[in-house]
Amino acid sequence: MSLAVLRKELREMRWKLLLGTGVLTVLAASLPLLYEFLLEMMRAFLSSGDLLSRFLPAGQVKMLENFTFYIWSQWNGKNLYQLGIVFALLSGMGLIAGETSSQTIQFLLARPVSRRKVFFTKAAAGALVLLLMVLTSTAAIFLVTRFTPYSLEAGRLWLATAITVLCLLSVYSLTLFCSTVIDDPVRAGGAALLVILASSVLGWFPATRDFSLFAYIQGAQYFLDGAVPVWPLAVITMSGLLLLLSGALVFERKDF
Amino acid sequence: MTLAVELIAISKVYGRKKAVDCLSLKVPRGSILGFLGPNGAGKTTTIKLMLGLLRPDEGEGRILGLDMVRDTVGVRRNIGYVAEVQQMYGYMTVQELLGFCRPFYSRWNEKLVAGYLDMFQLPLGEKVKNLSKGMKTQLALVTALAPDPELLILDEPTSGLDPLSRQEFLRIILEEISVQGRTVFFSSHQLQDVERVADHVAIIDHGKLLAVKPLDELKATGKKIRVVFQHEPGIDFLSWPGVREVNRQGNAYLLAVDNYLPETLGRLQEYPHFTLEVIDQNLEEIFLDKIREERK
Numbered sequence: 012m013s014l015a016v017l018r019k020e021l022r023e024m025r026w027k028l029l030l031g032t033g034v035l036t037v038l039a040a041s042l043p044l045l046y047e048f049l050l051e052m053m054r055a056f057l058s059s060g061d062l063l064s065r066f067l068p069a070g071q072v073k074m075l076e077n078f079t080f081y082i083w084s085q086w087n088g089k090n091l092y093q094l095g096i097v098f099a100l101l102s103g104m105g106l107i108a109g110e111t112s113s114q115t116i117q118f119l120l121a122r123p124v125s126r127r128k129v130f131f132t133k134a135a136a137g138a139l140v141l142l143l144m145v146l147t148s149t150a151a152i153f154l155v156t157r158f159t160p161y162s163l164e165a166g167r168l169w170l171a172t173a174i175t176v177l178c179l180l181s182v183y184s185l186t187l188f189c190s191t192v193i194d195d196p197v198r199a200g201g202a203a204l205l206v207i208l209a210s211s212v213l214g215w216f217p218a219t220r221d222f223s224l225f226a227y228i229q230g231a232q233y234f235l236d237g238a239v240p241v242w243p244l245a246v247i248t249m250s251g252l253l254l255l256l257s258g259a260l261v262f263e264r265k266d267f
Numbered sequence: 268m269t270l271a272v273e274l275i276a277i278s279k280v281y282g283r284k285k286a287v288d289c290l291s292l293k294v295p296r297g298s299i300l301g302f303l304g305p306n307g308a309g310k311t312t313t314i315k316l317m318l319g320l321l322r323p324d325e326g327e328g329r330i331l332g333l334d335m336v337r338d339t340v341g342v343r344r345n346i347g348y349v350a351e352v353q354q355m356y357g358y359m360t361v362q363e364l365l366g367f368c369r370p371f372y373s374r375w376n377e378k379l380v381a382g383y384l385d386m387f388q389l390p391l392g393e394k395v396k397n398l399s400k401g402m403k404t405q406l407a408l409v410t411a412l413a414p415d416p417e418l419l420i421l422d423e424p425t426s427g428l429d430p431l432s433r434q435e436f437l438r439i440i441l442e443e444i445s446v447q448g449r450t451v452f453f454s455s456h457q458l459q460d461v462e463r464v465a466d467h468v469a470i471i472d473h474g475k476l477l478a479v480k481p482l483d484e485l486k487a488t489g490k491k492i493r494v495v496f497q498h499e500p501g502i503d504f505l506s507w508p509g510v511r512e513v514n515r516q517g518n519a520y521l522l523a524v525d526n527y528l529p530e531t532l533g534r535l536q537e538y539p540h541f542t543l544e545v546i547d548q549n550l551e552e553i554f555l556d557k558i559r560e561e562r563k
Contacts, residue, residue, distance in 0.1 A: 015370040019356070114354035121318055122371040123344035266321045 013124050013132045020136030024102065028140045031098040035148030038090045042082055043156045050075060078161040079168060082152060083234050087171045091145065092228045095179045096207060098144055102137040103186030104200030107262060111194040116267050130262045134187055134255060141183055145176055170239070171230030177244055178228040181251030182207060188258040191265070270329070271296045271418050271450035272317065277326030279312050279474075286312040288474035289326070294452060294467065296417075299445050301461030301468045301482070302454040303554055309474035310454040311351060314422050317452075318348060331417055344372070347411030351423040351454075353403035357396030361389050361406060365413070372414035383409045401432035408439070419444060420452045425460050433460070440464050462550040470557050477557045482550070488525050489553040491546040492532065495519045497539040507531060511560070523556060 021028075053075065075081045107130075110116040119129065149172050156163050186203040193199040207224070214223030227247065232240045272294035279287040287309045294300045304310045315321040317330055319339030328335040330342045355364055361384075369375050384391065387405040389398075398406065404424055411419060421440075425433045441464050444451060455461050461468065462482070469479040478485065496518045504513045504520065509527025513520060519542075524531050528545070535543055548556070 013371075015367055019367060023358075114352065115356055117315075117320055117350060118355050120320055121343060121346075121348045121350070122368065123340050124371055125340050264322065267315075 016132040031144035039148040039151045079164040099183040105196040108190040108196040108199040174230035184251040184254040188254040191258040274328040277323040299451040301465030304471040347416035347419045349407045362391040458551040492522045495542040
């Protein structure tokens with residue numbers, strides 16, 4: 012790890028960090044505050060006999076009466092993984108490709124520092140930024156909940172968040188790999204997005220659903236059934252690590 | 268003779284184009300080598316190979332006694348590099364950029380940095396992106412010299428500089444760096460700059476090394492003889508040893524001679540002539556001759 016490179020990367024990513032943390036934290040903090048309003052709205056729909064109430068299963072409303080379930084369904088089940096993917100792409104796409112396209116990589120690599128060290132320091136900086144966004148915003152849920160009459164099952168929500176983070180880190184690794192191979196940050200981000208979209212298509216069909224990242228990113232199996240999908244998560248983690256190591260190998264051999 | 272740079276048959280291929288073609292080069296320690304070549308000749312590629320920014324497809328090299336492929340970090344620890352285009356972190360101030368570079372080196376001469384900053388009048392609080400091209404080159408030179416490098420690699424450092432900045436830059440190379448016994452590898456196509464500072468010259472074109480010699484030797488060997496005969500002598504001058512080019516206008520001949528100058532003069536004097544003179548060539552003429560010869 013090169014501290015000089017780490018400081019530089021964190022400085023360059025500070026606006027992304029602020030934007031990501033800000034957006035996610037506002038969304039996260041609003042969830043406990045909107046709970047009562049949402050619950051009342053759903054009950055009203057059900058009792059009105061409105062056409063809309065036919066599409067709102069009574070069981071779901073029952074489940075939403077559980078505050079922890081509500082938070083998980085809105086946070087891990089929606090906002091965190093959707094925006095998390097966007098911020099994973101934003102964090103990874105410019106790390107190598109940004110410096111390659113601006114040619115500052117030559118200035119950096121002319122310093123007496125190994126390419127491996129540069130790569131893993133950059134990777135660590137991006138991962139740290141992503142983790143800070145997720146952890147700060149998730150912590151905001153717990154903080155705001157303290158000002159409501161409800162209580163959260165902290166362990167369940169944090170474990171589900173850990174599963175989401177694991178999946179987001181593999182998305183980040185994929186983006187970093189693309190950023191190493193493709194010299195333009197926008198194209199690198201686009202390439203990673205294409206792979207992620209392809210993975211979402213797998214999730215549309217029952218036969219291929221288990222091969223999609225989106226089958227696991229919400230932590231639904233754990234949260235709903237209580238079973239951590241160990242093997243799929245191991246495969247996702249290994250894939251992320253393989254992409255990271257492949258990126259490092261490409262970076263070490265690449266001409267700049 | 269200890270060598271600062273020793274490249275042995277290195278090649279670098281981009282697609283079908285050989286950017287560097289089996290190039291072998293030895294640069295003695297303490298010398299200032301002018302690395303000359305037209306645009307696209309392979310100068311920057313050679314420098315990037317030396318720095319480990321590119322990997323050679325063939326060949327090997329030693330920089331300051333270290334393997335340039337296997338020990339690139341060790342090599343760069345002892346090298347100062349000024350790139351052709353100064354792509355530094357524009358959002359940093361001059362002070363921040365120097366602060367960023369400092370931790371990479373075990374030696375960082377603060378006194379020298381302060382001296383050059385003062386000499387160049389570089390504004391410490393100014394962002395790098397707001398500096399003029401000349402100031403960016405000066406800043407790059409400061410970052411290159413601060414770690415007290417044994418070898419200074421300058422890639423077209425004076426291109427785009429105004430005459431005043433150029434003179435100042437060359438003065439520093441000549442008066443401050445070379446006297447400290449550092450080796451300077453100075454790539455340029457500004458031949459008058461090279462002629463002013465270099466003691467050795469290497470000429471490259473299409474990735475191939477055409478010549479590498481001490482500047483004095485190169486200038487001594489690259490001479491021309493102008494002779495106006497009284498009658499057409501009817502001689503095939505190219506069959507004479509040392510004569511590599513013949514230009515004729517009537518009875519006037521211009522012979523390009525490598526070595527064998529006294530012998531060639533002696534033989535020419537045997538023929539009746541009006542004029543017989545030796546014309547010294549400057550580096551530019553020698554350079555152009557070499558390039559033209561290669562491209563024939």
